[in-house]
Amino acid sequence: MQATIDGIEVPIPEDKIPAFSFSVLSLTEPDKIKGSRSTTFTMPATVSVNRALGGPGMAERIDNRRPKLRIGSQGQSLYESIVIPVENSSEEVSVVSVGDNAEWFELARSTRLRELDLGLTSVVDAGYQRASWINENTLAYFPVINYGFLTDRASTFDVAVDKLRPAGRAHVALSKAFSSWGFDLRVNGSLARLWKKFVMPNAGNNIQVDPSQLAGQSARFAELPITYVGLFPNPIPFPTPAPEDDPGGNYVAPGLYEPSSNLTIHPVIDVDFELQLNDAHASPIYVQMYLYDTVTIQTISYLPPVVISEDVPSVTGVFDFGSIDVIAGNGIALAIQIYDGFGPTTYVDSINVRKMAIEWTVENIPYQEGYRLVASSLYPDMSVMDLLKAIFSDRCLVVNTNTARGTVDLWQDDEFFQPIDKGINWINRISHEDPPIKQLPIPPVRMEFRWKQDAGDADLLALSETQEAPGYGNHDHVFENGSGEAKRVDMPFAATAMGPVLMGDDGSTMWVPIMRKDGGVLQVDDYKRTPRLLIANGVSSVVWKHDGLDMIEAPVCYFIRATQPYTLAFGSGLVYGDRQPGTGQLQYRYRLQRMISPTLKSLTRIYPDEVWSTSFGTPRLIHDGFTPVWCYVTDIDQFRFTGDDLTETTFIPV
Numbered sequence: 001m002q003a004t005i006d007g008i009e010v011p012i013p014e015d016k017i018p019a020f021s022f023s024v025l026s027l028t029e030p031d032k033i034k035g036s037r038s039t040t041f042t043m044p045a046t047v048s049v050n051r052a053l054g055g056p057g058m059a060e061r062i063d064n065r066r067p068k069l070r071i072g073s074q075g076q077s078l079y080e081s082i083v084i085p086v087e088n089s090s091e092e093v094s095v096v097s098v099g100d101n102a103e104w105f106e107l108a109r110s111t112r113l114r115e116l117d118l119g120l121t122s123v124v125d126a127g128y129q130r131a132s133w134i135n136e137n138t139l140a141y142f143p144v145i146n147y148g149f150l151t152d153r154a155s156t157f158d159v160a161v162d163k164l165r166p167a168g169r170a171h172v173a174l175s176k177a178f179s180s181w182g183f184d185l186r187v188n189g190s191l192a193r194l195w196k197k198f199v200m201p202n203a204g205n206n207i208q209v210d211p212s213q214l215a216g217q218s219a220r221f222a223e224l225p226i227t228y229v230g231l232f233p234n235p236i237p238f239p240t241p242a243p244e245d246d247p248g249g250n251y252v253a254p255g256l257y258e259p260s261s262n263l264t265i266h267p268v269i270d271v272d273f274e275l276q277l278n279d280a281h282a283s284p285i286y287v288q289m290y291l292y293d294t295v296t297i298q299t300i301s302y303l304p305p306v307v308i309s310e311d312v313p314s315v316t317g318v319f320d321f322g323s324i325d326v327i328a329g330n331g332i333a334l335a336i337q338i339y340d341g342f343g344p345t346t347y348v349d350s351i352n353v354r355k356m357a358i359e360w361t362v363e364n365i366p367y368q369e370g371y372r373l374v375a376s377s378l379y380p381d382m383s384v385m386d387l388l389k390a391i392f393s394d395r396c397l398v399v400n401t402n403t404a405r406g407t408v409d410l411w412q413d414d415e416f417f418q419p420i421d422k423g424i425n426w427i428n429r430i431s432h433e434d435p436p437i438k439q440l441p442i443p444p445v446r447m448e449f450r451w452k453q454d455a456g457d458a459d460l461l462a463l464s465e466t467q468e469a470p471g472y473g474n475h476d477h478v479f480e481n482g483s484g485e486a487k488r489v490d491m492p493f494a495a496t497a498m499g500p501v502l503m504g505d506d507g508s509t510m511w512v513p514i515m516r517k518d519g520g521v522l523q524v525d526d527y528k529r530t531p532r533l534l535i536a537n538g539v540s541s542v543v544w545k546h547d548g549l550d551m552i553e554a555p556v557c558y559f560i561r562a563t564q565p566y567t568l569a570f571g572s573g574l575v576y577g578d579r580q581p582g583t584g585q586l587q588y589r590y591r592l593q594r595m596i597s598p599t600l601k602s603l604t605r606i607y608p609d610e611v612w613s614t615s616f617g618t619p620r621l622i623h624d625g626f627t628p629v630w631c632y633v634t635d636i637d638q639f640r641f642t643g644d645d646l647t648e649t650t651f652i653p654v
Contacts, residue, residue, distance in 0.1 A: 001641050004070045005052035005083060016041050019638040020079070024101060024400055024616045027599070027634060027652065030447070030591050031393040031489040035102025035401065036081065039638070042092045049093055053085050069097050071641050078608045078641055080403040100401045104408070107181050108385035113173050116180075116384075118375035120210050121166070125369055126547035129164050133539050133555040136196040139375040140166040141536050143557035145201060146501050148516045148523030155504030158545045161369040165527065166207065167534070167557075168378035170198035170387060177384045183401070183408045189415040191395065194566055198391060199536045199557065200380055200493075201513070203529045207367040208377035217263055217362040219246040227352045250360075256294060257360055258331040261371075264364040267291060267301075267321040269334070272355035274314040275348050284309050285340050285347065291321055294331035300324050323363055334358070380531035386492045390533060393449075393489045394568055396587035398617070413591050416617040420630045420654055423619030427628060429605045431646050435625050436602035443482040443596040449475040449570035449584045450488065451495035454530035459497040459514045472497075473559070475571035475584030477592055487595075494530040495569070496559035508543040510554050511561065534559055535566050594652055600624055600631065603646035606639060619654050630654040 003012050012018075018041035026032040043049050053067055071079045081099025088094070098105070121139045122128045129142035142164040144150075149163060171187075178185040187195040222244035243251040252258045259265070269289070277285070290302035301321045308315070326332055339345055365371060392399065398416040400409045430436060451473045454460050464472045473495030499514040513534060517526035534557050542554035560569040562580045570584035602622070606614065619630045631651035639647045 002072050004072075005049070005067045008048050008052040010043050010049050010052060011046070012041065012043055016043070017640055017642060018097065019640050020097070020099075020611075020636075021638060022100065022611070022614070022636040023634060025398060025634070027595060027597075028441070029487065030396065030588065030595065031389065033101055033105075033389065033392065033399050035098060035100040035105065037099075037102055038081070038097035040086055040094055040096050042094045045088060045091055045093050050088075053083065053088070053093055053095065073608065073641075076609065077404065079611055099403050101399055101408075103401060103403060104178070104181050104183065105385070108177070108388060109383055111177055111384045112381065113168070113379035113384060113387060114376050114381055116173055116176050116376045116379075118172060118176055121373040121375055123370060123372050124161065124166070124367075126161050126549070129161060130546070133536075133553075136169070136536075137172075139169070139172060140373060140378055141169055141199045141557075142166055143199070143201065143534070143536060143555055144501070144510060144512045145557070146499065146512055146514045146516060147525040147527055147529075148518070149525045150501045150512075151516065151523050153502055155502045155508060155544045157502060158548060159502070161547050162367065163525075164546075165202055165367060166373060166378050167199040167201040167536075168375070169196065170200060170391060170533075171196045172375070173379060174384065174388060178408055183406055186407055186409045188409055188411050191397070191410060191412050191415075194395075194535075195410075197535050197537055197566070199534050200378075200387075201515075201529075201532050201534065202367075202378050202527070203380050203531050204527055205366065206377060208374040209365045209367075210372035210374065213371055214362045214365060215247070217248040217250065217259060217261065217365065219248065219250055219257065219360045220244045221251065221356075221358045221360075225354055226356075227350055244357075252331070256331045256333050258294075258329065259326055260328055261368060262326070262328050262366045263362050264323055264325050264366070265332075266323050266361045266363050267332075268318060268359045268361070269321070270318045270355065270357045270359075271353075272314065272316045273351055273353040275308055275338075276350040276352065277308075277310065277313060278347050278349050280347055283340075285338065285345055287315055288337040288339075289315075289319065290335055290337065291324065291332055292335055293327075294333050296330065300326075300332060382492055382531065390492055393491060394533075394570070394583055394587075396583065396591050400616070411617070413587065414589075417590070417632060417654075418617050418619060420619045420621075423621055423630055426604070426620040426622050429620075430622050430624075431603040431605075432623075432625060434603055436600050438624065439599045439601065441596055441599070442484040443479040444484040444487045445482040446479060446486050447477040447584075447588075447592060447595070448486055448488040449477075451491045451570070452493060452530055454494040454515075456517050456526070457494070457497070457529060458516055458518050459499065460495060463497045464495075470571070473569040473571065473582075475569075475582050477584060477588070479592075479596060489570075491533075492531065493533040496532050496534060498558055498560065502542075502544045504543050508541075510542045510544060511558070513557060513559060532559075533568060535564070535568060537564060537566065597652045599634070600651040600653075602649055602651070604649040606636065606647050606649070608641045611636075611639065611641075620651070622651060 003010050018038040020038045022036045023034040066082045069081050069083045081097045082103050083095045083097050086094040132138040132141045175185050250257050250259050285308040286305040288305040291300045301324050303319050306315045396413040398411045470476050497514045500509045501512050502510050515529045537556045539553040540556050544551050560567050569582045571582040631653050635650040637648045
């Protein structure tokens with residue numbers, strides 16, 4: 001046997017050859033994804049080994065690539081996996097190898113969806129929104145969701161572009177993540193028809209626009225020395241200079257910054273001005289600078305007062321107003337308040353401005369028409385693994401990684417496991433010197449499938465109260481004669497209520513997700529919701545109005561709809577008069593059977609060149625000691641690439 005790490009041959013003594021265990025799923029934990037793992041093994045700490053792994057020396061392995069172990073014989077690669085150093089010394093290095101699905105586990109756990117580089121969307125407008133309903137490859141999807149504002153609106157109500165908030169597409173994020181890790185994510189069978197329909201509405205106000213467009217709204221006003229003489233009322237609109245840099249054209253008048261979009265701005269002023277005090281002045285005198293809305297005449301932000309005395313009659317320095325939300329069309333200007341211990345003062349003869357500069361830095365532009373969006377900002381704050389496991393758990397998937405080919409394959413459970421006509425004869429592979437051991441599992445009392453609740457979603461809470469246990473979207477599968485501890489699948493998303501909006505006199509009704517904070521009519525939108533997972537499935541015939549255009553089609557986006565071919569709900573609860581079987585009944589029917597099926601453990605002959613070709617979904621004909629039986633392999637435990645040893649293998653019947 002030959003072993004290399006990143007092409008560097010490493011010596012592994014015969015008595016230190018590791019054993020590998022292989023599996024893709026757990027029989028008792030249906031929401032678990034499994035992979036391969038070796039026992040800990042050691043290698044002498046040679047220069048080549050340290051160079052490949054990264055030893056204690058500073059000059060060894062300075063990059064962040066994960067070293068890859070290859071095991072082969074006579075030029076043939078038998079197995080590939082990554083190696084993780086456990087301990088090193090001057091004499092030897094201890095490592096463990098993880099492969100197949102396990103090769104990307106840690107990457108998926110540590111990578112946040114909002115950290116992915118997904119690029120920028122197209123400019124948000126009505127055309128882009130409508131295109132997203134049909135084109136499943138757009139970076140953003142724009143569903144009609146009632147966050148409150150659409151309550152009791154008729155079909156004639158014109159739904160503005162800004163009212164259709166974006167959702168991130170699950171397949172875009174997952175494909176990008178696996179691609180960045182060096183894997184091709186492949187979707188097989190009937191799952192491919194559904195795969196691109198999973199979407200996640202943005203939960204919160206954390207959507208980011210194109211950074212270059214942020215800069216386009218920022219501005220800097222140049223220094224302009226000037227002296228003001230006369231009586232000074234309070235407050236005093238403080239004159240600001242002409243623009244030095246104003247690409248967005250927001251400086252509309254002296255002293256007035258007026259953005260064309262809603263935005264969050266961070267003003268910083270750099271000032272040096274002196275107050276000429278008259279002989280009758282009281283001491284001390286205070287100067288307070290603040291920003292105000294020129295439309296509402298309301299103070300937006302203010303600074304602590306600066307003390308002016310006869311000895312120090314000036315205000316000098318850089319002052320930070322912090323982050324400020326500004327409404328489009330409402331101007332923002334600087335003013336000062338001058339007062340003494342008795343109130344507004346008139347003891348100032350003049351103000352000599354030696355320096356005045358204002359930097360208006362735009363930090364964020366709230367979601368609105370006319371901007372490109374940072375695609376990763378559309379997603380909830382969760383890991384790639386959270387999203388993958390959510391879809392994995394809802395659809396009862398099997399994940400199978402082939403390290404050599406760099407592929408990660410997704411299958412629905414009932415399609416991954418092949419029928420016996422696709423099987424392989426292993427009748428002579430089973431050792432009967434040590435007879436196979438049949439084990440009967442202790443069935444759990446039930447299998448629980450649960451969506452999160454959202455304490456701020458009034459409709460979801462009300463709907464949950466009307467449903468029979470275990471509640472809306474949830475499901476319990478009770479095992480006959482079950483006595484073991486209950487098993488549970490928990491989703492990182494909340495369920496979503498559905499309801500009608502934009503109802504017309506012609507009976508046309510649009511059924512959409514409802515995520516309102518409160519009941520009642522003509523509500524204000526509230527976007528701070530527990531993350532949701534929904535299905536987007538094209539358009540349906542509905543009369544309504546979008547951005548001034550009379551529409552006859554609307555996007556179909558839902559959690560559960562009896563008229564649709566797919567559902568996200570685990571259970572078949574009665575919802576709005578419709579009853580639809582859930583995924584806990586449809587997708588899990590075979591997985592739940594296997595949880596309580598007998599297992600057979602046997603010493604089995606598996607050859608080194610078969611490891612990669614041993615598909616866990618392919619039936620094997622074996623002899624259980626009494627009769628031939630078709631089984632699936634579920635676990636290969638402690639396999640060694642010597643080719644001499646029998647390996648403990650776990651089977652379940654087809």
